[in-house]
Amino acid sequence: xxxxxxxxxxxxxxxxxxxxxxxxxxxxVAVSLLLPKTYRATASLLLDYKNEQSMSNALHPxxxxxERLSHMQTQVDIITSxxxxxxxxxxxxxxxxxxxxxxxxxxxxxxxxxEDWLVAALLDKxxxxxxxxxxxxxxxxxxxxxxxxxxxxxxxxxYIDTMIELRVNPTRQAAAxxxxxxxxxxxxxxxxQARLTKYHRKKGIVSADERLDVENARLGELSTQAVxxxxxxxxxxxxxxxxxxxxxxxxxxxxxxEVIANPHIQKLRSDLLQGExxxxxxxxxxxxxxxxxxxxxxxxxxxxxxxxxxMRKILSGLEMSxxxxxxxxxxxxxxxxxxxxxxxxxxxxxxxxMVLTRNVESAQRAYDTALQRGVINQVESHASQANVTVLxxxxxxxxxxxxxxxxxxxxxxxxxxxxGVGIVILMEMLERRVRRREDLDNAGDTPLLGVLNAWQPDExxxxxxxxxxxLPSPG
Numbered sequence: 001x002x003x004x005x006x007x008x009x010x011x012x013x014x015x016x017x018x019x020x021x022x023x024x025x026x027x028x029v030a031v032s033l034l035l036p037k038t039y040r041a042t043a044s045l046l047l048d049y050k051n052e053q054s055m056s057n058a059l060h061p062x063x064x065x066x067e068r069l070s071h072m073q074t075q076v077d078i079i080t081s082x083x084x085x086x087x088x089x090x091x092x093x094x095x096x097x098x099x100x101x102x103x104x105x106x107x108x109x110x111x112x113x114x115e116d117w118l119v120a121a122l123l124d125k126x127x128x129x130x131x132x133x134x135x136x137x138x139x140x141x142x143x144x145x146x147x148x149x150x151x152x153x154x155x156x157x158x159y160i161d162t163m164i165e166l167r168v169n170p171t172r173q174a175a176a177x178x179x180x181x182x183x184x185x186x187x188x189x190x191x192x193q194a195r196l197t198k199y200h201r202k203k204g205i206v207s208a209d210e211r212l213d214v215e216n217a218r219l220g221e222l223s224t225q226a227v228x229x230x231x232x233x234x235x236x237x238x239x240x241x242x243x244x245x246x247x248x249x250x251x252x253x254x255x256x257x258e259v260i261a262n263p264h265i266q267k268l269r270s271d272l273l274q275g276e277x278x279x280x281x282x283x284x285x286x287x288x289x290x291x292x293x294x295x296x297x298x299x300x301x302x303x304x305x306x307x308x309x310x311m312r313k314i315l316s317g318l319e320m321s322x323x324x325x326x327x328x329x330x331x332x333x334x335x336x337x338x339x340x341x342x343x344x345x346x347x348x349x350x351x352x353x354m355v356l357t358r359n360v361e362s363a364q365r366a367y368d369t370a371l372q373r374g375v376i377n378q379v380e381s382h383a384s385q386a387n388v389t390v391l392x393x394x395x396x397x398x399x400x401x402x403x404x405x406x407x408x409x410x411x412x413x414x415x416x417x418x419x420g421v422g423i424v425i426l427m428e429m430l431e432r433r434v435r436r437r438e439d440l441d442n443a444g445d446t447p448l449l450g451v452l453n454a455w456q457p458d459e460x461x462x463x464x465x466x467x468x469x470x471l472p473s474p475g
Contacts, residue, residue, distance in 0.1 A: 009428045015421035016427065024416030025409060032408045041149035042139040043156040044392040047075060075136060076128045077167075077390075079159045080235075085119040087158035092150060096117050122151065131383035133392060145397045152394035161388035180373030185370050189363040222339055226332035233325035240318040265314075269309045275300040281348040 010017060078084065092098055095114045104114045122140075129137045138155050142148035282293040311418055 010421070010424055013424045015426060017424050020420035020423050021184045021413070021416035024419055025412045028408045028412030028415075032404075035402070036143055037400035038079045038141050038143060038402040039145040039148045039397045040050045040139055040141050041145070041152040041394040041397055042137050043390060043394040045136045045138060045156055045159070046389050046391040047072070047134045047136065048387045048389070070138070072130050072134075075159075077134070078162060079128050079138060080123060080126060081162075082119055082123070084155065084158045084162050085122050086115065087162060088151065088154040089115055089118045091158060092154050122155075126151075126155065138394075140394075141256055141401065145400075147395045149394045153390075156390050156393070159392075160386050160388050163388055167386065170338075175374060176416060178370055181370050182367070182374055185363065185367040189360070189367050190358040192356070192363045196353075196360050199353060216343065218339060222332055226329060226336055229325055230331055233322060233329050237322045237326075240322050265310045268303055268310065272300055272303040272307065275303060291311060299457060314407055 090094065090220070095118065100118065101114060104117050108114075108117050124143045129139070129140045131137075138152055138159070140148050140151040140155065142151065279293060279296045279300060282290055282296060286293060288294075
């Protein structure tokens with residue numbers, strides 16, 4: 001069926017199409033007017049991810065998209081929960097409303113509680129919508145416009161109260177738990193501090209690091225002195241060995257560097273040389289028996305003895321210095337050993353002190369952390385606001401939400417049009433009529449004698465009224 005045929009069929013059966021369309025529209029209007037009116041009231045809630053009354057800032061203001069969607073869905077689930085619905089029932093005191101009690105007895109047959117029935121009825125007519133923003137729309141459908149607004153606002157209030165309750169109750173329990181833990185942690189901290197103080201008094205420690213630094217410096221000084229004394233001992237022993245080796249080879253002590261460098265011996269030698277020269281002069285002039293010669297001879301002999309004594313003193317001094325240096329070296333080594341032992345003891349004391357100090361610090365950190373968490377929970381347990389505010393409270397709707405008469409009429413026109421067209425096509429299929437030449441061509445063996453053209457206005461004046469012109473068939 002082409003468009004021309006469809007239009008010709010529709011024009012021929014226009015009355016049927018108009019009747020079906022009219023009946024459909026009238027039925028839609030009648031049903032729309034007979035249906036009970038339902039009113040929809042909507043309250044808008046604004047969610048703020050930043051909680052101003054929270055010290056922990058559990059929610060970050062910049063959430064990921066999937067986190068925001070999850071959070072919004074959680075809020076929707078809370079609004080549509082039985083806990084919030086029960087709070088609405090109790091806040092509005094719905095169980096004592098006679099009309100609602102009568103509906104309960106009529107529909108529930110006395111089974112169950114009226115509160116459970118009201119909760120199910122409220123949730124059945126509640127609708128919660130979310131958008132791309134942080135706004136949640138809470139809508140309620142009811143036959144009474146005032147009741148729909150009351151229930152929508154009651155759901156908004158119950159949701160905010162529930163959010164505060166869900167936030168405050170856990171923090172109160174946590175605050176009480178932290179109070180108990182703080183007592184135990186405070187006791188542990190006091191015990192650790194007492195053990196540390198007792199250890200300080202026992203060891204006489206004022207500053208462990210300062211004391212250890214002093215002892216380390218003392219050990220370093222002893223080590224320096226020991227090295228220096230060891231070098232001196234080696235030097236003194238070397239000089240003594242050189243002196244004995246010189247005497248063993250048959251030499252004299254005059255050749256010793258210490259003797260040569262001794263100014264007193266050199267002075268005595270100078271005096272002896274002068275005496276020897278003068279003695280030789282007296283021997284030449286007066287002879288050996290001359291009294292002055294004998295006296296000078298005795299003085300030279302005494303000088304020689306003094307020189308020998310001084311040289312022996314030098315040799316004895318070398319040996320004595322070597323022995324004293326060796327003794328000093330041994331004493332320094334013993335002192336170093338004792339100092340090392342003292343340092344080891346101090347390090348052990350410091351290690352034990354560090355353990356006690358770490359115990360105190362650990363106990364202090366645990367106490368401070370618990371105290372901070374306890375203070376946060378204590379403060380947040382007295383929170384009176386949630387991070388949700390009523391953006392737009394529900395107003396009493398002036399027009400019913402259902403039925404939508406205008407929309408139903410538009411839909412009935414569309415449905416009536418499709419239904420009328422369908423009935424016209426069905427009637428045409430059941431009772432086919434010839435409306436064009438093509439219909440005869442498609443009729444099979446039906447002979448075609450001629451085609452009568454449509455009436456033309458110029459032919460009316462030529463042939464008169466009622467005249468038609470027959471044209472031969474193209475075949």
